[in-house]
Amino acid sequence: MWSPRYLAGLCTVVAVAPLTAQGPQPASRLTPGLSVPAAWIPAAIGPADTARPRDSLPCPDCHPPKRFWAGFGELMLVQLIPHSVNATLRGAVWADVSIASIRNNLAYPWQWDDNQFLNNQFSHPYHGSLYFNAARTNGYDFWESFAWPFAGSLMWEIAGEAWAPAPNDFLNTSFGGVALGETFYRLSSLALDNTATGSERTWREIGGFVLNPIRGFNRLVRGETHGVSANPPDWRPSKIVGVLDAGYRSTATTYSSLGSESAADQWDLGFSLSYGDPVKDLSGKPFSYFMMTAELAGPAVDSARRLNRLSVRGSLGAWPVGGSGRHQFALSLGYDYYSNPAVEYGGQSVQAGLVSLFGSPGSDFQAQTAVMLNGIIIGATQSDYYRALEGRNYDYGPGAGVTVAGRVLYKRHLDATLAYNGIWTYTVDGAESSHFQNAVRLDARYWLNDRLGLGLGTAFYERQSDYRDQPDVTERASIFRAFVSTAIPRLPQSAAGEQP
Amino acid sequence: MRIRRRGRAGLAAVIVMVGCSVPSESLGPGNHVTVTNLVGHFQLTADNIQNVTTTLTFTWQNPGTVAEIDHQSFMPHGSTLLIIRDAADSLRYEGKLLYQLEDRTAAGVPGEWTVTFSLDESVGDIDVTLEGLTPVD
Numbered sequence: 001m002w003s004p005r006y007l008a009g010l011c012t013v014v015a016v017a018p019l020t021a022q023g024p025q026p027a028s029r030l031t032p033g034l035s036v037p038a039a040w041i042p043a044a045i046g047p048a049d050t051a052r053p054r055d056s057l058p059c060p061d062c063h064p065p066k067r068f069w070a071g072f073g074e075l076m077l078v079q080l081i082p083h084s085v086n087a088t089l090r091g092a093v094w095a096d097v098s099i100a101s102i103r104n105n106l107a108y109p110w111q112w113d114d115n116q117f118l119n120n121q122f123s124h125p126y127h128g129s130l131y132f133n134a135a136r137t138n139g140y141d142f143w144e145s146f147a148w149p150f151a152g153s154l155m156w157e158i159a160g161e162a163w164a165p166a167p168n169d170f171l172n173t174s175f176g177g178v179a180l181g182e183t184f185y186r187l188s189s190l191a192l193d194n195t196a197t198g199s200e201r202t203w204r205e206i207g208g209f210v211l212n213p214i215r216g217f218n219r220l221v222r223g224e225t226h227g228v229s230a231n232p233p234d235w236r237p238s239k240i241v242g243v244l245d246a247g248y249r250s251t252a253t254t255y256s257s258l259g260s261e262s263a264a265d266q267w268d269l270g271f272s273l274s275y276g277d278p279v280k281d282l283s284g285k286p287f288s289y290f291m292m293t294a295e296l297a298g299p300a301v302d303s304a305r306r307l308n309r310l311s312v313r314g315s316l317g318a319w320p321v322g323g324s325g326r327h328q329f330a331l332s333l334g335y336d337y338y339s340n341p342a343v344e345y346g347g348q349s350v351q352a353g354l355v356s357l358f359g360s361p362g363s364d365f366q367a368q369t370a371v372m373l374n375g376i377i378i379g380a381t382q383s384d385y386y387r388a389l390e391g392r393n394y395d396y397g398p399g400a401g402v403t404v405a406g407r408v409l410y411k412r413h414l415d416a417t418l419a420y421n422g423i424w425t426y427t428v429d430g431a432e433s434s435h436f437q438n439a440v441r442l443d444a445r446y447w448l449n450d451r452l453g454l455g456l457g458t459a460f461y462e463r464q465s466d467y468r469d470q471p472d473v474t475e476r477a478s479i480f481r482a483f484v485s486t487a488i489p490r491l492p493q494s495a496a497g498e499q500p
Numbered sequence: 501m502r503i504r505r506r507g508r509a510g511l512a513a514v515i516v517m518v519g520c521s522v523p524s525e526s527l528g529p530g531n532h533v534t535v536t537n538l539v540g541h542f543q544l545t546a547d548n549i550q551n552v553t554t555t556l557t558f559t560w561q562n563p564g565t566v567a568e569i570d571h572q573s574f575m576p577h578g579s580t581l582l583i584i585r586d587a588a589d590s591l592r593y594e595g596k597l598l599y600q601l602e603d604r605t606a607a608g609v610p611g612e613w614t615v616t617f618s619l620d621e622s623v624g625d626i627d628v629t630l631e632g633l634t635p636v637d
Contacts, residue, residue, distance in 0.1 A: 093574045093599060101576070104623055108551075108577040163576045389571075389601050 059230035061194065064139040071138035074214055075152050078130045079160050094161050101162040110157075112396055112429035113166040114388035118305060121176075121337050121346030121380055124169050128153060128177015129184055130214055136185050137215040142286040149177030168396050168429070171378040175348035179335035182287040183312050186275060188212035189235040192219075195228055234285070237276040245270040245455060247483025249297055251341045255384070256474040264301040264341040268481060270294070270309075278368065279357050282318035282330045290314035301341040308340040313351065327356045334374070342461050342477030344394060345423070345437065347379035351403070367408045374401035376425060384465055384473045385431040395430030399423060412491070415453070416444040432468035437461070445485050453485035526554050527619075539563060540632040542615060547625040551578070556617040562586075564632035567605045567613070571628060573597035578622035584630075587611030597626060610634075 087095035113120070131152030135145035153173035157165035191207035193200070205225045209216025219225050249268035254261040276289035295309035312335045321327040334349040353372030359365050376399035383395040405419035423437040438461070445455035459479040466472050527533055527546060536543040539561045567584060575597050584593040586608025593605040597617075615630065 094576070104577055108621070108623065111577070162574075389595065389598055389603055 057195070057228065057230040059232060060224075061229070061235075062232045066139035066144075068138070070218070071134045071140070071148070074134040074138070074217070075131055075148065075155075078127070078134060078214070079152065079156055082127075083160050094163050096162055097159060098162075102159050105158045105162075105165055108164060110167050110170075111164040112168050113163065114390040114392035116391035117339060117344060117346065117380065117394060118307075120168055120172060120392075122307070122310065124153075124172040125176025125180050125335060125337075125348075127156075128173035128175075129181035130177075131173070132177045132181025133185055133212055133214040136181060137212065137218050142182055145181070146178055149181065150174040153177070168378060168380075171348060172346075175333070175377055176335050179312050179314060179333050179348070182314060183290060183292055184212045185215070186237075186287060186290070188215050189232075190237075190240070190275075192231075192235065194224075194231050197228065201226065237288070238281055239277050241274040242488035243272050244486045244488060245272075245481075245483040246486075247455075247481060250480045251301075251477060253342050253475060253477040262301075262341065266297045266299065266301070266341075268308075268483065269296045270483070276315075279328070279355070282315045282328055282355060283320075284315070286316050286333075287314035295340075297340065305339050308338070310337040311335065316350075318355070321354065326358065327354060329353070330355045330372075332372075340479075342475075342479060343437075343439075343463075344382035345380065346394075347425075348377045349379075349401075350375045350377070353403070364411045365408065367406060369406045370403060372403040374403060374423065376400060376423065379423065379425040381423075381425050381427075381435040381437070381465075382463070382475075383427075383431050383433070385467060385470050395425070395427040395433055395435065397425045397427040397429070399425030399435075413447050414444070415447060416442070418442050431470065434466045436464040436466075438463075443481075447485075447487070447491050450491040451487050451489075453487070453491075455481075455483045455485050457481035457483070525550060525552050527552055527556075542567075542630040543628065544615075544617065545625075545627045549575075549619070549622055549624055549626065552619050552622050553578075554619050556619075558615045560613045560615050560630065561611070562613040562630075562632035563610050564634040565607045565610055566633060566635060567593070568631040568633060569593070569603045569605065569628065570631070571598035571601045571603065573624065573626045573628060574599050575622055575624035575626070577624065579618075579620040580622045580624075580626070581616075581618040582628060583616040583618060585614040585616075587613060589614070597628060607635075 083095055083097070086092040087097070128149035131149040132145050134152070135148040136142070140148075150170075153170050156173070157170055188208040188211040191204050191211055193204050196204055205216070205219065208219070246269050247267075249264075249266050251264045251266070252261070253263070271294050273292045274289075275287075275292070276284070278289050278291075281288035291311075291313045293309060293311045294307075296306050297308045298306050300306055313332050314334075316331040316333055318328040318330040321329050330351075330353065332351045334347075334351055336345065336347050336349070338345045351372040351374050353370060355372075356369045358367040358369070378396060379399050380394045380396055383393055386395055387393055401421065401423035403419065403421050405417065407415075407417040409415050419439075419441045421437075421439045421441075423435075425435045425437075427433045427435070439459060441457070441459040443455065443457040445453040447453040457479075458481070461475075461477040461479070463475040464472070465474075527549065531546045531548055531552075533546040534544070535558065537558060537560055540563050542558070542560045544556070544558075569582070573580070580597040582593065582595055582597055583591070584605050586592050586605075588609040590608055592608040592613075593603075595603065610632075613632075617626070617628075
């Protein structure tokens with residue numbers, strides 16, 4: 001299967017590169033309500049475009065035709081490639097698909113599988129993102145593409161392998177595929193520039209290919225990797241903020257009942273990308289606003305991997321609350337992957353709640369708050385007792401949660417976020433249990449200038465696991481971080497850079 | 501350890517479909533069951549298993565304190581458990597039949613061990629080998 005362990009980190013680098021390459025930008029043309037500094041406007045929007053006679057350029061990507069059979073063919077290709085590799089090169093028994101195996105998969109009950117955390121919680125969602133983009137990059141919009149990872153996953157589970165279909169694979173591939181798929185689609189749009197030529201065009205096409213291989217393939221075979229045309233307006237967000245943190249992280253963990261404790265000192269590299277305007281774009285097309293967070297750390301400790309985190313929250317819609325224009329009821333789709341020395345959790349979820357903005361643009365004090373309820377479609381929570389020889393050490397189940405968060409920016413120098421996340425999951429496969437997870441996080445940065453800052457962060461994590469037949473376990477962890485922050489390309493003038 | 505598989509009948513059923521009811525069968529000549537039961541070495545193979553529910557129990561002379569388990573089975577459907585008890589009738593191992601993995605029992609009393617295969621609506625091929633040994637600390 002697709003299991004590039006460091007893909008997320010690689011994608012992060014590729015996504016940032018085109019942003020950093022954009023250079024000085026013109027003033028924002030956005031509404032004064034949320035003034036956006038010039039540096040946050042990507043190359044192909046705003047008055048900069050008028051420097052080139054682009055208005056007269058054709059825009060074939062503005063209204064692309066729907067290519068069902070091309071999308072269907074790519075969906076099949078995305079299944080056939082990993083299947084063929086495993087069936088022919090590796091000789092894997094599970095890839096020995098026959099009429100009998102398909103009939104068995106249709107006749108017998110589905111079974112949860114015991115694959116490793118990375119495989120189930122990252123590789124499957126990534127595979128689903130390819131299904132999604134088989135449609136998305138063939139002329140279909142977000143909602144029209146939504147069903148494709150569901151269909152692709154169903155096909156794979158029934159006819160792509162001889163194992164019993166697994167509900168965890170289906171849910172992670174489909175919902176995770178939508179969240180990651182639209183994220184990678186928009187990141188690849190960010191990398192691409194139809195007006196670019198020469199080496200810049202080449203590098204942008206390579207970046208777009210890495211971020212979205214299906215789209216890269218389509219552009220290659222359709223001859224879209226060269227030639228000048230206009231960029232569709234929705235290839236560029238209304239604003240974009242990237243922050244790269246590099247520094248040190250210390251994690252101390254204790255487990256009650258089990259009588260164990262651990263500590264880890266690691267280097268830590270975090271990247272957060274806020275795509276779109278977190279207030280105005282919430283009510284736009286799905287994922288007009290999304291927040292992506294990735295974290296790498298090392299050396300790897302225990303079962304934790306260097307990819308410590310990959311999270312996405314993408315907007316699905318929003319409606320104004322009250323007449324002030326400051327409050328909105330928002331819906332979002334979430335994907336989470338945590339694997340650090342303290343936390344192993346992955347899941348697919350939807351959020352609904354109130355997002356608010358306080359403070360006037362240009363004032364010394366600005367703040368954003370979010371109070372969101374979290375519906376967990378499927379969550380994989382670290383288990384203290386469930387151990388499978390295949391490598392699974394986590395419990396599966398649906399759940400619910402809440403997020404209460406606030407972010408303040410004071411005089412454009414002090415930037416602080418305080419957030420609480422609570423998650424409850426009920427195990428339907430694994431050690432019979434319920435898991436309660438609570439996390440409080442405080443991150444503070446002092447921006448020395450509009451590009452460089454120093455930061456401290458601390459987080460307290462608690463997991464209470466109530467087991468039916470084993471002693472309950474309470475895990476507590478404290479995490480401390482010290483880091484240097486780099487704003488890419490520059491610090492925004494407004495606090496409205498990202499949802500807390 | 502009690503393992504929750506409630507989702508098999510719950511969430512999975514809701515997601516897509518419920519498996520059709522297929523009458524259970526027993527192992528027969530078509531399954532080519534072979535048993536090699538020697539001192540310190542045990543192997544069971546069977547193939548073409550289709551919706552079989554049965555229990556197979558063997559006594560095996562293990563001169564060692566543990567048994568190395570070589571899992572080469574492929575059982576994509578149903579539940580197939582391997583249960584091993586030592587000469588003192590203490591449970592030393594209980595786990596699913598797996599594909600291309602190795603495992604080891606807990607240490608036990610050498611002598612007459614009991615090896616049980618519990619099949620519940622199982623589908624696939626069984627290939628399990630046990631080797632008795634006494635680890636050197």
